[in-house]
Amino acid sequence: GIQVEQSPPDLILQEGANSTLRCNFSDSVNNLQWFHQNPWGQLINLFYIPSGTKQNGRLSATTVATERYSLLYISSSQTTDSGVYFCATTQGGSEKLVFGKGTKLTVNP
Template sequence: GIQVEQSPPDLILQEGANSTLRCNFSDSVNNLQWFHQNPWGQLINLFYIPSGTKQNGRLSATTVATERYSLLYISSSQTTDSGVYFCATTTGSNTGKLIFGQGTTLQVKP
């Protein structure tokens, strides 16, 4: 099955710093989503981005489907950005089940 790898596994930032999180996938994908899991466990949708670039406030994401990777950019990080960031994809089977990466744990220090 498809493999999804995220890097780095852990990241510590000072408040106000910028960061880039990477998601590599081993096969062509129909769907790619980025999530933020907050310290209370809630999975919050950030982007649906199977290709192209999107921006939402301080966050933006780019997926280059032909090269099988996606990037999540966080600018001017805040302590509330702390948590685990997951990327997840579906494959050509169209059943829709998401395959998650192992996540990047981000800690933003004040």
């Protein structure tokens, strides 16, 4: 099955800094999604981005399916951005999402 690798595994920032999180896939993918899990455990869907670029406020995401990666950009980070960021995708005709192990982000005031 497809392998989903996220980097870096951990990231510590000062408030106001920018960051880029990366998701690499072992094969061609579709239905790429980014999620944020806050420190209380709630999982929120940030982006559904099978290809191209999307922006939502301070967050944006880009997926280049042909090169097997996706990037999540966080600008002017805030303490509320802390948590774990997951990417997930399906492969081929599968309906099953495969998750990466996540990037743990800590934003210090």
